Amino acid sequence: MTEDLHQLAAEAEATLHAAKDSAALEAWRVRYFGRKGVLSDVMARLSTISREERPAYGKAANEFRQTLDAAFAARQEVLRQAELAEALAAEGVDVTLPGRPVSLGRMHPSHRTLREIYAIFAEMGFQVYDAPDVETDENNFQLLNMPPGHPARDMWDTFYTTTPGVILRTHTSPGQIRVMRQYCPEPIRVILPGMCYRYEQVTARSEMMFHQVEALAVGHNITMADLKGVVISFARKMYGEGRKVRFRCSHFPFTEPSAEVDMDCIICGGQGCRVCKYTGWLEIMGCGMVHPVVLRNGGYDPDVYSGFAFGMGVERPAMLKYRINDIRYFFANDARFLEQFV
Amino acid sequence: MKVPISWLKEYVNITVPIPALAERMTLAGLEVSGIDYIGVEPPTGAGQAAKGKSQRVPWDRERIWVGQILEVRPHPNADRLTLATVEFGHGAPLTVVTGAPNIRPGEKGQKVPFAQVGAKLIDGHYDDGRLLTLKAGKIRGVASEGMVCSEKELGLSDDHEGILILPDDAPVSVPLADYLGDVVLEVEITPNMARCMSIIGIAREVAALTGQKLRLAEPAMQAAGAPIAGQVAIEIPDSDLCNRYSATLIRGVTIGPSPFWLRHRLRLAGMRPISNVVDVTNYVMWEWGQPLHAFDYDKLAERAGGRAPIIIIRRARAGEKMTTLDGVARDLTTDMLLITDTAGPIAVAGVMGGAETEVTEQTRNILLESANFHNINNRRTSQALRLPSEASQRFGRGVPAGMTIPAATRATELMRVLASGVIAQGYADAYPVPQETSVVEITPGQVERILGMKVSAERITAILESLEFRVEKVAPEVLRCTVPWQRLDVSIAADLIEEVARVIGYDQIPTTLFDDTLPPQRRNLDLEAEERIRDILIGCGLQDTIAYSLVGQDTNHRLLAALNDPDSGYTAPGVIPCLLPPAACIRLANPLTPEHDTMRTSLAPSALMILRDNLRFRDRIAQFEIGRVYWPRENQLLPDEPRHLCLVLTGPRESLSWHGGSGEMTDFYDLKGIVEALLSRLGIADARFAATTHPAFGPRVARLTINGVDAGILGELHPQVRAAFDLPAQRVSLAEFALAPFLAAFNRPQTVTPLSAFPAVREDLAFIVDEGVTAEKVLAVMRAAGGDLLRAVELFDLYRGAPIPAGRKSLAYRLTYQADDRTLSADAVERLRNRIVKRVQQELGAELRG
């Protein structure tokens, strides 16, 4: 009898293996586990056989059931895996198709550059101070040691308003007077960003409007050596660690001594090119020790206090950094230009 | 200022290579912006940077020589050509065919530049500077074995009329580069360096910078004529504008061309040779920095009725006119200084001479003016007359009074040599206001305090003395410095500190990073908030822009196209964008163009111009600007400059893609969504949108108030405004806000609500209400009725149409109920719901939808 069961089990396993999908598996289950299935036949036979044979048969029948249960579960899992694999295979996509577009905004290159400048100066303790675009001739020129008719005024082509004595600031330097008058006698370390205006024909190289950032430090022990330290730190953080920086004597009526700061040309590496006008150097800012007259106009006694100031463009560095060859791009707001900034 | 090195060398030895000299000068404040090598090779081994921008061709030292013409014969086959045989010292004389009109058959002996076959020259037949290499060949049947060169072919000028005739003493057989080659420095002169607008001024600096001595002898003139006294008198009634007027007289000159050396030098310096007398005035101005003017003395005498002329320097009288030597009749104003005689004006002082007394070819006697005029007054006059000149450049920056006599002497003597003539003895010299001598004290302590570097008293003394200051030690550490007469730019210790620093070299100053008290540290919250807003809007997909602060009336008017009279502006109280009438704006007195003549009072017009331009390339645009507007204030000189925020949106909501998409266009609610996102990210809870009207907008327009303060307006543009900006017929949404209300909440402390541990219950309710009932009202009633337990209300459907009766709409909400301290029972939820429904029904006439 038990041999019969072994044979039955072998048969069952063979047919189970032949079941290739869930329908065949179900048919097999009904055939073996169903109410009138093989298993219930095997179990029913238990009551018909002799008492002596019953324990051995019972044991074999149980083994038979366990074998079938295990085989069914295993086969079911195999088929489930196969079906899942098939379903997933149908889910495959062309991963090279573009994703759903997200609408992107980008920061204007002048603002990006300003932020870099703010961050570099913040590390050195400089805070941002705001001053107006529409200024008095007094703040823009007179209090900066340029009385009416002063020849240095020619350095700035000025937009005048219809109100006498009111102009569009030609540089951020009038902010120096405002900061000093507000904070005197505290020591000062500020930067003054802002829009400046020049009466100049708009060309690829010159704009009538541009950003500048002015820096001003006033205290009891501010020296030209500090000015050099701050400027060199700034230039290397802004343009790269290895940059060469040189200070050459220049003239601004509101600083004395005055200097222009040059950096080795980042386009040609100092070999000479169109951008650096074949000098190998690029002018990055004007600077100097605050003129005693200007300190006094700000309320600080020049015998007790000293200070330095410098001013630089914002669009120029951006042009160098991003190799922009036409300054007019900045305020034309052409989407094709602005969208290039990552 | 162009500085030929050969000229500079007359006054100082040049001991360093040209690139090194240029760098030393540049670092010391005389910026050399260009180096032009004339006929000579730039130094080898130097990079392009050291060589400058020179594009000229060097004169081949093996092939281009100083030659001499031995014979000129006619060309057998051509009337216009001649055959010139040239001796050049390196082999037998050679014969060349030339068309030069300035050598004629039968002539001989002229010194000329001679180029052998193989030499590179500029091709005289073209104007683009292209080069040619000289080849042997026949011209009309006669062999030509080289070339006699024109100035153009050598790159000296554009003159190709004839060949260059060199001076008689030019040494034959010397390479032309050695004889005529030069280097010209282009030096940028800052206003404080006015003393260096002269060869001698620069030589003095070069001497100090390179440790050389300036070679400068006091000029002298051979005066053999009758004394000048009695032949001319000078009166200066307006001595506040003219502190010195000196003059010399030279009789019997012959006006003619200047010799080659003088013309050559003037050209190298960038000036045009005219005639010997005029050239001398220019030459001496370049050399000394003193502008000079030559009058025809006989014309002055004639105007004086044959008597000795009296030169009177005075301001112009009201209504006075004169014709300047450019032939223009000038209207003069009473603040312009004139040179006059008893008959009227003869020159605008230091700006331009008069036509009537001008030197001409017939002039025989010259009165030479060497004077000093007030710099600011002179500058204003030359600007007012629009007559900038080399003279007014120098007067405008200040010329020392001590210069008049040496310069006049130098020029008069040169005229005697070059134009012959006899110099009257002495000078006519009125000097009513003598130049003051400045004395400035300085201590090594002051130098260290400013430079951050110790410099000894001895070193300071040596540096200042090299610049011709007189330095005395008046106390152990105090130096009393007398400023030399040629320096008008030194008046305080800081000026001397700069002299010390620039001669030592700024590169010698150490580099430190503050040894000083840190100033009080203050945050700039407005700036931080502005940058935060910029980040949020960029995150919302908007492009950051910056428009000109200057707009034109035409652009402003477009925004008010829907008004009958846009000229009157639109200034409803508290409403933004608000456009002032043109007369009330800040306007430029000297605009570059009418498109940029007014400081903007609103960002919207320029934003729409940007939109218009970009719609040529893009169909979907979302942009913003944070910028200033300029509002005049009553009784204040300067305007208020509040920052505004402008947002613009148009085109499809989703950009084109293979994923499809709804194809819907953005509208008011897209813009409002962005504004809400911004408010939410800034933590602004109290913001209200209310319907409003504005002439720039159609019916979809709202006013935003933040914490009860008007912030601005958002809406869809009026179709007429859209058309006025040449925009396509699609919805354009625009918002303009004042930034200040958005900043008020920035950086306010924020606290977080603990999370409830008890479950939330969600359910959906739909109400049918009249069209006039706003979403805001329904929300407010639900919130009031629901109290604390109503945690969230989300509107998820708005429906109009059957079976809802016309004039009514259905609003469907998902409500979330939750308590912090207990699970809400079914009863509690039902009571809450009933309360909400009842209140909405009672207060808004709503009907609960099935």
Ligand SMILES: [Zn+2]
């Ligand atoms: Zn370069």
